[in-house]
Amino acid sequence: MIESAPGLGRAGFSVSMATIYDVARRAKVSTYTVSAVLNQSAKVSPQLTARVLKAARDLNYTINHIARSLQTRRTMTIGMLIPDIANPWLGLVVRGVEDVCSKRGYSLFLGNTYGDISKQSDYLRVFRSRQVDGVILFMAANSERELAPLLEAKTPLVFAGRRPRRLDADSVTADNHLGTKLAVNHLISHGRRRIAILVGESTLSTSRDRVAGWRASHRTAGLSIDSSLVSYGEWTTASACTRTLEIMRRRHPPDAIFASSFPLLIGVLDALRQLGLRHPQDIEVMSSDDSRLLDVFEPRISVVEQPSYELGAEAARLLLERIEQPSLPSRQIVLKPALKLRD
Amino acid sequence: MIESAPGLGRAGFSVSMATIYDVARRAKVSTYTVSAVLNQSAKVSPQLTARVLKAARDLNYTINHIARSLQTRRTMTIGMLIPDIANPWLGLVVRGVEDVCSKRGYSLFLGNTYGDISKQSDYLRVFRSRQVDGVILFMAANSERELAPLLEAKTPLVFAGRRPRRLDADSVTADNHLGTKLAVNHLISHGRRRIAILVGESTLSTSRDRVAGWRASHRTAGLSIDSSLVSYGEWTTASACTRTLEIMRRRHPPDAIFASSFPLLIGVLDALRQLGLRHPQDIEVMSSDDSRLLDVFEPRISVVEQPSYELGAEAARLLLERIEQPSLPSRQIVLKPALKLRD
DNA sequence: GGCTCTGATCTAATCGATTAGGGAAAATCT
DNA sequence: AGATTTTCCCTAATCGATTAGATCAGAGCC
Numbered sequence: 001m002i003e004s005a006p007g008l009g010r011a012g013f014s015v016s017m018a019t020i021y022d023v024a025r026r027a028k029v030s031t032y033t034v035s036a037v038l039n040q041s042a043k044v045s046p047q048l049t050a051r052v053l054k055a056a057r058d059l060n061y062t063i064n065h066i067a068r069s070l071q072t073r074r075t076m077t078i079g080m081l082i083p084d085i086a087n088p089w090l091g092l093v094v095r096g097v098e099d100v101c102s103k104r105g106y107s108l109f110l111g112n113t114y115g116d117i118s119k120q121s122d123y124l125r126v127f128r129s130r131q132v133d134g135v136i137l138f139m140a141a142n143s144e145r146e147l148a149p150l151l152e153a154k155t156p157l158v159f160a161g162r163r164p165r166r167l168d169a170d171s172v173t174a175d176n177h178l179g180t181k182l183a184v185n186h187l188i189s190h191g192r193r194r195i196a197i198l199v200g201e202s203t204l205s206t207s208r209d210r211v212a213g214w215r216a217s218h219r220t221a222g223l224s225i226d227s228s229l230v231s232y233g234e235w236t237t238a239s240a241c242t243r244t245l246e247i248m249r250r251r252h253p254p255d256a257i258f259a260s261s262f263p264l265l266i267g268v269l270d271a272l273r274q275l276g277l278r279h280p281q282d283i284e285v286m287s288s289d290d291s292r293l294l295d296v297f298e299p300r301i302s303v304v305e306q307p308s309y310e311l312g313a314e315a316a317r318l319l320l321e322r323i324e325q326p327s328l329p330s331r332q333i334v335l336k337p338a339l340k341l342r343d
Numbered sequence: 344m345i346e347s348a349p350g351l352g353r354a355g356f357s358v359s360m361a362t363i364y365d366v367a368r369r370a371k372v373s374t375y376t377v378s379a380v381l382n383q384s385a386k387v388s389p390q391l392t393a394r395v396l397k398a399a400r401d402l403n404y405t406i407n408h409i410a411r412s413l414q415t416r417r418t419m420t421i422g423m424l425i426p427d428i429a430n431p432w433l434g435l436v437v438r439g440v441e442d443v444c445s446k447r448g449y450s451l452f453l454g455n456t457y458g459d460i461s462k463q464s465d466y467l468r469v470f471r472s473r474q475v476d477g478v479i480l481f482m483a484a485n486s487e488r489e490l491a492p493l494l495e496a497k498t499p500l501v502f503a504g505r506r507p508r509r510l511d512a513d514s515v516t517a518d519n520h521l522g523t524k525l526a527v528n529h530l531i532s533h534g535r536r537r538i539a540i541l542v543g544e545s546t547l548s549t550s551r552d553r554v555a556g557w558r559a560s561h562r563t564a565g566l567s568i569d570s571s572l573v574s575y576g577e578w579t580t581a582s583a584c585t586r587t588l589e590i591m592r593r594r595h596p597p598d599a600i601f602a603s604s605f606p607l608l609i610g611v612l613d614a615l616r617q618l619g620l621r622h623p624q625d626i627e628v629m630s631s632d633d634s635r636l637l638d639v640f641e642p643r644i645s646v647v648e649q650p651s652y653e654l655g656a657e658a659a660r661l662l663l664e665r666i667e668q669p670s671l672p673s674r675q676i677v678l679k680p681a682l683k684l685r686d
Numbered sequence: 687g688g689c690t691c692t693g694a695t696c697t698a699a700t701c702g703a704t705t706a707g708g709g710a711a712a713a714t715c716t
Numbered sequence: 717a718g719a720t721t722t723t724c725c726c727t728a729a730t731c732g733a734t735t736a737g738a739t740c741a742g743a744g745c746c
Binding site: 019020021031032035039041042063064065066067068069070071072 | 701702703704705
């Protein structure tokens with residue numbers, strides 16, 4: 001076999017690509033036969049098979065996925081929306097999604113909503129017009145109303161990370177209630193009694209579940225609940241910093257803080273640094289999300305380890321199953337977090 | 344105007360979507376007219392315009408991008424390949440790309456190569472079959488040979504972060520030579536004399552440029568160059584840790600280490616922790632990439648701040664220009680890094 | 687009025703695949 | 717051998733847009 005270039009990477013698009021007609025003509029067969037050979041969708045004699053394969057190779061033929069999609073009404077693409085890909089924990093989630101998708105032949109459209117409802121709607125519209133086969137959504141706060149029609153239309157859609165309160169839909173989330181309970185229990189066992197908790201917007205399931213876990217933990221331990229120690233707000237480092245400063249300057253500041261995500265943790269530590277407070281002597285800090293980082297830096301922060309990669313991978317698996325069997329009853333998968341102590 | 348559902352988010356795909364034919368029939372016009380109205384590609388009388396718009400609204404019509412793409416031979420999609428989306432600094436780069444793309448109506452396919460050449464080739468093939476309009480590539484080490492055919496075929500392609508050595512192509516990179524020189528100069532000004540440098544595979548431009556900067560800095564300061572202090576290897580935390588352990592156990596260990604990326608830095612710090620060495624007393628560490636993290640954690644590491652977001656945004660802009668004007672001469676954009684001191 | 691010109695709209699081909707329906711040759715059965 | 721079934725492959729319609737070329741009504745002109 002004489003080949004002009006080494007095996008892989010011969011690809012070259014944009015310059016008049018060969019079509020199935022070109023291959024058919026060169027192999028002196030019909031397009032049906034070419035399609036049958038390349039997709040192995042029907043039996044074709046060895047002679048023709050060989051001719052087709054040779055012609056395809058000679059022409060450096062690659063299927064045009066756009067044309068196929070138009071005909072089959074399946075694009076083998078899925079769309080994923082997240083608040084911000086620069087958030088490392090979301091990066092891990094996306095990696096989980098992407099690994100599963102690519103393994104099954106799907107390509108991934110990625111969009112950042114920055115938590116903005118109208119951006120989220122815009123992207124969903126784009127995904128619709130691009131005929132994606134399904135969507136994985138890390139939903140923006142307060143966007144339940146906008147999403148209801150999607151679900152009614154039976155769009156394959158999986159909620160990742162955050163689940164809608166009222167809607168009956170597929171979702172994959174971490175057990176934030178449990179995770180927070182574990183963390184708060186641990187702080188209580190260290191003798192902490194005034195434990196503040198920083199979460200995101202109060203409409204997010206993640207915020208609600210975590211606060212519920214915090215409450216449960218207090219109840220079980222027989223501690224009184226001081227609601228002023230619960231801080232809802234934006235999911236940002238800046239907001240966490242501001243909120244921590246405010247809380248720590250009160251007359252009765254807390255003796256521990258649970259920051260329910262990595263960006264919030266940074267804000268908390270920034271504030272404590274500004275106030276000259278040290279962990280764990282002056283105040284004990286715990287967080288959600290994990291990161292190799294925390295292993296090598298000071299202060300040593302114990303965390304509730306989120307199953308980020310698994311969350312993404314599981315969401316993708318769920319979505320692909322939903323795409324294949326649209327009438328399946330909806331499933332809510334809840335992954336268990338684990339406590340990672342660094343005392 | 345009577346509407347059954349509130350403005351946004353009425354989208355609903357998967358259940359038999361209306362086509363341009365449906366709209367045409369309902370408005371009692373031809374598909375030509377519908378197309379002309381919706382794309383504003385030709386003048387249409389006010390009456391027909393109104394009828395078309397109403398029909399489109401009534402049917403909740405959304406264009407089928409797949410069908411349009413087949414006809415126009417432009418998909419308004421671009422593909423991006425990076426080693427690993429879980430790397431926060433790459434997350435920022437992707438954010439830059441995605442912002443620019445979405446603003447201009449392009450959607451983004453994302454793929455992780457994990458630095459694997461064959462994965463990279465596979466993805467490029469997929470991108471080709473999906474008819475992406477262009478590609479942004481954070482190339483895998485040693486993959487120049489595979490990429491040459493792409494460039495010959497005039498595929499719109501922009502190299503981001505790393506540039507190929509021999510190929511004449513569009514690229515956006517940071518000035519790693521300069522960045523490293525600044526860092527090493529700074530270490531030298533602190534009296535450090537044996538400065539180790541950890542980089543990635545020796546075939547990557549980023550590695551070569553950084554080592555060149557390190558050499559230049561030594562030359563300018565009149566210091567002798569000890570090549571055993573240059574460590575090439577995998578771009579991973581684990582590899583950096585192993586390599587640091589090896590280097591520090593030598594008879595003449597260095598008194599400073601420059602880790603040329605965040606993941607490498609983590610490996611270095613991990614190794615130093617294992618060896619019980621402290622920064623900056625025992626050894627001074629600097630790094631590339633920045634992160635809010637470094638502001639709030641100990642030890643306080645000074646870094647060469649990479650223009651990550653800008654790098655992505657600039658790569659996207661370059662690519663879109665290239666798509667619009669394929670015959671433009673190739674351009675290599677080099678962004679300046681800045682020293683961020685935390686002594 | 688008849689002719690030309692302009693501008694709005696329509697008809698129908700096209701992009702590149704898939705695939706139902708059909709036909710001819712080969713294989714099997716009587 | 718003739719009838720029937722099976723196998724393999726082809727023809728042509730189709731997916732849902734865009735758009736060149738055709739059509740046709742009305743405006744402008746002599």
